[in-house]
Amino acid sequence: MNGEPEVHEKSGESERPEEFEARLKAYEGRPAAATGIGRDPVNQPMIRHWCEAMGDTSPAYTGPDAIAPPTMLQAWTMAGLTRRPERTAAYDELLRLLDESGHDAVVATDCEQEYLRPLRPGDAITFDSVIESVSGLKSTKLGAGYFVTTRTDIRAGGELAGTHRFRILKYAPAQRPPRPKDLRPRPVINRDNAGFWEGVARHELLIQRCTGCGDLRFPWLPGCNSCGSPEWDTVAASGEGTVYSYVVMHHPPFPAFDPPYAVGLIELAEGVRIVSNVVGTPYDKVRIGMPVRLDFRRYDDELVLPVFQGVTR
Incomplete structure (x- = not known):
């Protein structure tokens, strides 16, 4: 205006x-x-x-x-x-x-x-x-x-x-200055998930734990789905997991992404699931049940994201 x-x-x-x-x-x-x-x-x-x-x-x-x-x-x-x-x-x-x-x-x-x-x-x-x-x-x-x-x-x-x-x-x-084409989208950070992203910045993947019933939950929520308690603390994920499901993205070619690449639904050893990229393994070699290990990848001066590396056993 x-x-x-x-x-x-x-x-x-x-x-x-x-x-x-x-x-x-x-x-x-x-x-x-x-x-x-x-x-x-x-x-x-x-x-x-x-x-x-x-x-x-x-x-x-x-x-x-x-x-x-x-x-x-x-x-x-x-x-x-x-x-x-x-x-x-x-x-x-x-x-x-x-x-x-x-x-x-x-x-x-x-x-x-x-x-x-x-x-x-x-x-x-x-x-x-x-x-x-x-x-x-x-x-x-x-x-x-x-x-x-x-x-x-x-x-x-x-x-x-x-x-x-x-x-x-x-x-x-509003008219906005163009963003660099190779800059990844920023995550939406709010009062309910700020603690998660603070953990990521420290290279920790934090899972919410209800202090009422002990259930773990992810993604972060303001209250427990099981007992309704609003009280919670966090536990750090061990980093071990498996591919529960996945998709291979071929199109469209969004800026900062280079298709084809695999996006996995990862079941952590703690029992909760998270969506993230599967890296270090060719996209056509990703399989359901494949073991993966947590890693943190820096994409630019501001952005660090949790990703999962394929593990060879």
Whole structure:
């Protein structure tokens, strides 16, 4: 923005920021999706797939009295690859207005869920969404833009079961200086995983350990999947592991990567798994069950990553 107020175009004439924001604010409270119906009732197969993907073994999600994991709340309303017919013209108008003003890039920023009652197999799901808020113009590292928050009320058998708030940023991409083509992408470091990357900088691969039940977990999470405890400490991985699964990347040729190369899902001796590059072994010689050993590779002045070397026995 360079300290200058933005001027938006409106029917061939200049529109001041406050006028534009007033137009955006007029969409608050309007429906984003008319009453929708979940594609399927709450069902055990979807619950099982979800739990397997998340590694959640809680007995609450199996058996004749099973409930759905609360975090599946949105799953029962999602459209997949198709556009849901419930989406309203008002929501499309709002997005088009932002696109036409130059804020045509979008990123999902966060979501919030509130659970009011458990969902059980057989529950029929209905939902409706409202445009809850549109922010004023915000400056972000991505560029200047507007946060749009929708609230979806999800009902089971007509009874309110939970609320899902979803927030996106519609922004005009900031101009950035080009990065060297051989510079690897930076990891996203936040308050939940900063300790892991501090360990990597010391050439330690740290695994979280719940101090409530003793379970190990990776990747790092703010709480334990097994007992729910938020308390934890860490143990350093021995560095021994095996290739649990792998893929060979041939395309596309991302900057700083030289395909073909192997990306492995490595099962550590401690029992947790990590995704990393398999190095020191030709990509076409990597095999499931192959023993590997942890190494740390420096890619530039700032970036050190854990990788795994193939071991010959």
